[in-house]
Amino acid sequence: MKIIRTADYNHMSQKAAQLMIEKIRQQPGMTLGLATGSTPKGVYAELIKDHQENGTSYEKITTINLDEYIGLLPSDPNSYRHFMNSELFDHLDIRLEHTHLPNGAAEDMPQESERYEQLIKDLANIDLQLLGIGRNGHIGFNEPGTSFHSRTHIVDLAESTRKANARFFNSIEDVPAQAITMGIASILDSREILLLASGSAKAEAIRQLVYGEPDEQFPASALKLHENVTIIADEKALSLVS
Template sequence: MEVVILPGSKQIASLAADAVEALLRRKPGAVLGLATGSTPLPIYSELALRHERDRLDFSQVRAFALDEYVGLPADHPESYRQVIAREFTARVNISPANVHVPDGAAADIPAACQRFEDAIRDAGGVDLQLLGVGTDGHIGFNEPGSSLASRTRIKTLIEQTRRDNSRFFGNLAEVPHHVLTQGLGTILDARHVILVATGAQKAQAVRDLAEGPVSAICAASVLQLHPHATVLVDEAAASSLRLADYYRHSYDHKPAWQGL
């Protein structure tokens, strides 16, 4: 796991977009894993800017969302299908048919989850997965206690996650109790994972995922087992890291050929 400490979200977005751009330059038909929530929005804006300004091409890209609420209509403004389109895919030249989101409205939820897993496999697997992290260490909607080998499935949200997400809905009562989410085992299959965390409220989660034990109580700690996991954090989110100076030294002296 590589931890990179940067001054703020602008620098984080630029570095993450550099990694996406480098991938698309060498593999135009790459498969991207897309996170939702507020954390990745600066990355999506930077990629949209590069598409418009530099003609960064997404026409052959396939994308898979991390998760979706159960029970929200597909056209609900806070469904992740709509959020992904509004914040990213509608701003670049990716075909809507190439954007896959778990079907939270399916009558047969287990079958829908298996279809999603099959679609990832048929696409050749995810090349680069973007992630945020919750204040309790969840990634996707793999809440504390999630199996480290889990696949795409239905999960019940803990109340802290519902409270964190209520800002998007207006009030807590409107936040669904259930979601479909890629599992931790599914996320680990991605060839490169970039996790982004900003703000002091994420500091404990960042410390737990990077320097704590690998444990279901902090789902993101499973990334310690990934062969190519990159954690991009601002100074506030890095404030509890015991090895912060080492991470800074390592990044400052990283060989240029190594990339992110």
Template structure:
């Protein structure tokens, strides 16, 4: 495990983007696992800037996203498809046909999970998987539980997660279910980059990295990955010991 503590959010974002850019230089047809939320926005801005400056090419890249809300169309402003399009894909030379996400509008819940699991198998192993961490330790939408869900699954979101997401929904209609990659899916990536920002994540990040490995703190399983990079800004990572 490599732990990098940066001075601020911007430098955290640059550090994560630089790893991706090196990956694309070495392997232009890389498969990237991507995440949504406020934390990776700065990283996407850095990648867009690199493309605009002519130092990044996404034309051969394939991407798979961690999760999606159940019941939101891809055109809904709070869907993760809309997020990815407007925050990243629309600004670089990636083919939308090479960007994959779960179908939150599929009427058959079991089919949503089965179809996306098959897609992950079809695409193959991700070279890099980007992750954030929830306030309760969730990764993707794998909430604290009695056991780790291995494969793509539909989850009932906890009240804590719904409350945390409510700031994005002005009408108060926060989805209560989501479809997410499972833990085995996440752990199958060649490299995992966990990016964490802000003092509110300090306690759970320390617990995930130094506490027991337990499904009660889903992110704790990441310590078993052979190529985990944790990049935290100073507010989130001030109690961590840097390891390079």
């Protein structure tokens, strides 16, 4: 596992964007795995800036996101589809039909999970997957205890995760109780993984990731089983790692 230490959130975002842009330029038809949440927002802003200033094209890029809330329509301002469109896709020359998120409003969610997993296979896997990390070590919405063999599936969100995400909603009651997420095995099929972390709230999770053994009680530790993972984190997130 490679670790890139940056001074702060802005430098983390710039470094991650720089690595992604290099890959996109080398491989303009690549499949990018994307994440939502606060952490990648700065990276997305950097990608947009680069697209506007340097013309990096996303015309041939396909994207596939990690997860989506169940029960929110794609048009809901709190849906991850809405987040991705407004934070990134609407500002690039990407074709929206080449951007994929699970449909959290599908009538048959088990079938939607199968469709999404098949889609990853049909895309011949993800070339570069961007990840954030939860304070409890979750990646995607794979909470502690999730099997490392899991594929796209439906999850009951941990109370701590609902609380952490309540900041985007009017109240915690409005945070959906379930989500659909790529599984750990689906994520590990990616050719390369970039995990981002910023701030002291993530320091303990990053310490456990760097020093711990693979353990299903700490989902991110599955990344230890992957050969091409880079952590890009700022000083605060790396404060417990020497």
